[in-house]
Amino acid sequence: MAYVVLVVLLLAVVFVVSTPLRSPAANQGAEQEETRSTARRDLEAARDGKYREIRDAELDHQTGKLSDADFAAVDAALRAEAVEILRRLDRSE
Amino acid sequence: MGQLGRAILLLGLCVAVYGIGASIYGARSGRRDWVVSGRRAMYSLSGLMIVAFALLEIAFVRNDFAFKVVAQSSATTIPTFYKMAAPWSSQQGSLLLWVTLLSLWSSIVLYITRKRMREIAPWATATLLGFATFFLSLAAFAANPFDTFSAAQTPAQGNGLDPLLMHPSMIIHPPMLYTGYTLMAIPFSFALGALITGKLGSEWIRDTRRFALAAWLALGIGIILGARWSYTELGWGGYWGWDAVENAALMPWLMITAFIHSIQIQEKRGMLKVWNVSLVLLSGVLTVFGTFLVRSGFLDSIHAFGASTLGIPFLGLLALMLVGTVSLIIYRRPELRSDDQIDSLLSREAMFLFQNLVLVALVFVIFWITLFPKISQLITGTQISVGPPAFTPFVVPLALLLVLLTAIGPMISWRRATFANLRSNFVGPVSFGLIVLILVLILTDAGRKPLAVAMFALGAFVIAGVVQELYRGTAARRAMTKDSWPAALLALVQRNRRRYGGYLVHVGVAVLLIGIAASSSFQHSRNIWLRPGQSVRLDGYVFHYIRPTETATAERISLGSIVDVTQNGRHVVTLNTYRSMYPSTNPSDGVIGRFFDSSNADSTIGLDAGPFQDIWSVVNSSNLTPVAGDINKGNSLFANYYNAIHNAILKKTGHDSNAEFNRVLGASRFYQLRDDAVDDIARQYTLHPWPVQFLFIVDPLVSWLWFGAIIMAFGGFVALWPMPFAARRRELALYRARVTRELA
Numbered sequence: 145m146a147y148v149v150l151v152v153l154l155l156a157v158v159f160v161v162s163t164p165l166r167s168p169a170a171n172q173g174a175e176q177e178e179t180r181s182t183a184r185r186d187l188e189a190a191r192d193g194k195y196r197e198i199r200d201a202e203l204d205h206q207t208g209k210l211s212d213a214d215f216a217a218v219d220a221a222l223r224a225e226a227v228e229i230l231r232r233l234d235r236s237e
Numbered sequence: 238m239g240q241l242g243r244a245i246l247l248l249g250l251c252v253a254v255y256g257i258g259a260s261i262y263g264a265r266s267g268r269r270d271w272v273v274s275g276r277r278a279m280y281s282l283s284g285l286m287i288v289a290f291a292l293l294e295i296a297f298v299r300n301d302f303a304f305k306v307v308a309q310s311s312a313t314t315i316p317t318f319y320k321m322a323a324p325w326s327s328q329q330g331s332l333l334l335w336v337t338l339l340s341l342w343s344s345i346v347l348y349i350t351r352k353r354m355r356e357i358a359p360w361a362t363a364t365l366l367g368f369a370t371f372f373l374s375l376a377a378f379a380a381n382p383f384d385t386f387s388a389a390q391t392p393a394q395g396n397g398l399d400p401l402l403m404h405p406s407m408i409i410h411p412p413m414l415y416t417g418y419t420l421m422a423i424p425f426s427f428a429l430g431a432l433i434t435g436k437l438g439s440e441w442i443r444d445t446r447r448f449a450l451a452a453w454l455a456l457g458i459g460i461i462l463g464a465r466w467s468y469t470e471l472g473w474g475g476y477w478g479w480d481a482v483e484n485a486a487l488m489p490w491l492m493i494t495a496f497i498h499s500i501q502i503q504e505k506r507g508m509l510k511v512w513n514v515s516l517v518l519l520s521g522v523l524t525v526f527g528t529f530l531v532r533s534g535f536l537d538s539i540h541a542f543g544a545s546t547l548g549i550p551f552l553g554l555l556a557l558m559l560v561g562t563v564s565l566i567i568y569r570r571p572e573l574r575s576d577d578q579i580d581s582l583l584s585r586e587a588m589f590l591f592q593n594l595v596l597v598a599l600v601f602v603i604f605w606i607t608l609f610p611k612i613s614q615l616i617t618g619t620q621i622s623v624g625p626p627a628f629t630p631f632v633v634p635l636a637l638l639l640v641l642l643t644a645i646g647p648m649i650s651w652r653r654a655t656f657a658n659l660r661s662n663f664v665g666p667v668s669f670g671l672i673v674l675i676l677v678l679i680l681t682d683a684g685r686k687p688l689a690v691a692m693f694a695l696g697a698f699v700i701a702g703v704v705q706e707l708y709r710g711t712a713a714r715r716a717m718t719k720d721s722w723p724a725a726l727l728a729l730v731q732r733n734r735r736r737y738g739g740y741l742v743h744v745g746v747a748v749l750l751i752g753i754a755a756s757s758s759f760q761h762s763r764n765i766w767l768r769p770g771q772s773v774r775l776d777g778y779v780f781h782y783i784r785p786t787e788t789a790t791a792e793r794i795s796l797g798s799i800v801d802v803t804q805n806g807r808h809v810v811t812l813n814t815y816r817s818m819y820p821s822t823n824p825s826d827g828v829i830g831r832f833f834d835s836s837n838a839d840s841t842i843g844l845d846a847g848p849f850q851d852i853w854s855v856v857n858s859s860n861l862t863p864v865a866g867d868i869n870k871g872n873s874l875f876a877n878y879y880n881a882i883h884n885a886i887l888k889k890t891g892h893d894s895n896a897e898f899n900r901v902l903g904a905s906r907f908y909q910l911r912d913d914a915v916d917d918i919a920r921q922y923t924l925h926p927w928p929v930q931f932l933f934i935v936d937p938l939v940s941w942l943w944f945g946a947i948i949m950a951f952g953g954f955v956a957l958w959p960m961p962f963a964a965r966r967r968e969l970a971l972y973r974a975r976v977t978r979e980l981a
Contacts (some may be wrong), residue, residue, distance in 0.1 A: 146238065146240055146241040146244075149241055150241060150244050150245070150248075153245065153248065153284075153285060153288065154248060156281075156284070157248065157252055157281040157284075157285065160277050160280060160281050161252070161255065161256075161259075161274050161277050161278050161281055162274065163274075163277070164269075164270040164271075164273035164274045164277065165270050165271070165274050185353055185354070185355075186436070186438045189438070189442075189443045190438070192443070193443065193504050193505070196504075197504075197505050199733075200505075200651075200736070201651070203710060203713070203733065203736070204650050204651070206709070206710070206713035207706060207709035207710055207713060208658070208661045208662060208709060209648065209649070209650040209654075209658055209661075209662055210650050210658065211655060211657060211658060214650070214652075214653075214655065214658075218651070218652065
């Protein structure tokens with residue numbers, strides 16, 4: 145019984161691990177379709193981070209931790225940075 | 238089953254080594270098929286380890302004493318509940334649990350990130366599989382949980398489980414701690430991958446923060462469950478003893494706390510990149526260091542596995558991790574340069590940095606004092622013992638500073654705080670802190686402990702600050718949406734889970750530290766011998782020993798006491814505390830004596846926990862001296878009885894027949910008579926007014942510690958829980974629309 149279980153486990157492992165190697169072209173094609181480039185992902189992460197910063201600055205302003213003048217300066221700077229990221233994202237398309 | 242288990246471990250080892258090779262080859266050659274195959278090796282490994290761990294669990298539940306580990310740490314008399322937790326009480330079983338959890342969490346994380354961080358992930362996979370290979374090698378070749386006895390050597394009964402481990406916390410505490418430790422390997426591996434590939438931008442930070450938070454949460458819950466176990470099971474009335482193994486878990490937790498905060502500076506300002514990557518890598522190194530302390534026998538601890546030969550491999554791994562990470566950081570220094578600099582010391586960035594420095598200083602202090610006995614031994618040849626008093630002068634001021642920064646951090650703005658901003662945000666919370674300070678000084682006698690009073694005031698400052706933040710945020714949201722107060726509050730937290738989850742954690746920290754300050758500064762305790770009918774006074778309460786109690790079952794004999802507590806003549810609570818002795822398996826203890834083995838015992842406390850104070854009691858020692866004569870007499874009588882039956886069978890059959898011997902023992906009512914004798918001796922305890930040693934404690938605000946920990950865990954979950962996809966899309970769309978107007 146133990147040998148049967150071991151053989152089944154061994155076959156299952158070999159099947160799971162070797163599947164991508166048995167059809168590398170199809171696998172790579174599917175991967176390419178469903179994922180975007182690392183650089184683009186990095187830019188998207190930077191964009192999301194920048195949006196969060198803008199939102200945090202808004203919240204800080206609403207809760208009295210940023211004066212109107214400070215908020216205007218910070219918000220403008222953050223939006224300029226976000227615009228730059230969006231431009232780079234557009235260029236990467 | 239043992240053979241199958243051993244074979245699975247070897248198969249797992251092969252799969253892990255293959256996965257390392259496939260991931261590295263895939264990363265270097267750009268072949269995605271090999272990268273995917275390497276990732277699938279991790280999935281396969283987790284499947285194999287789950288099967289292996291299930292086999293071990295089955296062996297424990299079925300009392301299969303052919304397994305050495307089962308014979309060593311279980312017995313037929315142990316409740317099934319605890320048998321299932323017994324695997325991780327041994328070195329072998331806990332190593333297997335380590336690999337199982339590591340492979341399981343790694344598989345989940347690698348699955349989640351399979352479409353992201355494509356250059357970093359293969360290196361992270363190889364690193365995680367490297368850890369798995371290390372622990373699997375130990376499990377397969379040094380401490381194999383599937384080692385078995387031959388049929389002839391298999392014992393009929395196991396040695397049993399350490400009574401101190403038969404506690405509900407032990408079901409969940411070690412797996413939670415190991416979950417924290419193994420999750421800690423994940424940010425370490427992704428940071429290493431980012432360093433190897435030089436992809437040190439925003440992406441790895443975004444995902445690693447979440448994994449770090451999960452590790453922080455799991456390790457924190459594990460630590461607090463350990464503290465609860467200590468408080469209710471170890472019989473000394475404390476929850477933290479600055480034990481080497483406790484400290485080993487606390488250090489990476491503090492380090493990852495620093496990382497979770499300082500990573501925000503990198504996200505927002507592109508600063509502290511070297512610092513952040515160093516923190517996350519040090520957290521990983523400290524995790525392995527903690528595992529080394531638990532498993533090597535390097536330092537004495539109630540939580541450690543004792544002396545073993547595993548220390549050298551762990552030192553090798555630690556050296557490799559340290560040299561590798563330091564070399565990579567030096568190599569990548571140009572890419573790790575900051576994009577920006579701190580504008581002002583009155584800014585949130587500066588507060589985060591100060592807070593980081595305090596946390597790292599705490600880790601340094603704890604590390605140094607924990608290792609001091611060994612360092613002193615290396616230098617002077619004599620091991621100097623240090624206890625909790627060595628930590629207090631350093632830890633208390635640092636903890637106060639930490640709470641102060643915890644209060645200031647959320648209320649101060651990024652980049653630069655103005656005087657108007659400081660006045661607007663700090664007047665209310667600081668006033669509340671001062672009011673609490675004055676009230677405590679006027680209404681109580683706490684002024685004799687100024688550091689504790691300072692902690693109360695700073696804790697109040699933190700809580701008031703968070704309440705103010707919630708109030709202002711909710712009010713601002715109401716102004717926009719016209720929602721009701723509860724709806725606006727809920728929406729505010731839902732839309733900013735990370736921020737407000739973090740604030741909740743701050744409240745939890747404040748509540749927890751107030752509890753620690755009060756309970757460690759204003760505790761009253763009394764260690765005393767009492768006879769039934771006698772009383773003792775402690776902090777305004779009278780503890781009256783009413784009567785002794787006795788319970789005998791197949792699993793244990795419990796000798797206890799009923800204690801009545803009154804205050805000013807008014808009944809407060811009746812406490813029941815007892816000490817349970819578990820049968821030893823040592824034949825030299827005797828047929829009767831093995832049931833009265835006071836070294837194989839644990840205490841159950843009598844506790845009245847309340848919001849303002851705990852009344853805690855324990856029977857520290859049940860006096861067995863008066864029945865020692867009866868026990869010896871019983872041992873002698875039953876040994877003669879036993880030998881007589883044995884000799885009669887030998888004479889009758891001419892050989893040693895175990896089956897016949899057991900049949901005759903059963904038929905002659907040997908076991909029944911033995912159990913009756915044990916019951917009679919145990920009952921003597923209730924029939925005579927023998928003195929018993931008690932420890933009584935009246936301890937204020939202990940419950941605040943547990944309540945604070947619950948708030949922290951809840952806050953951690955809120956921060957960790959992802960925003961629903963639809964809400965995130967709406968959020969992104971909102972800001973995209975606003976920002977893209979600038980593009981026009």
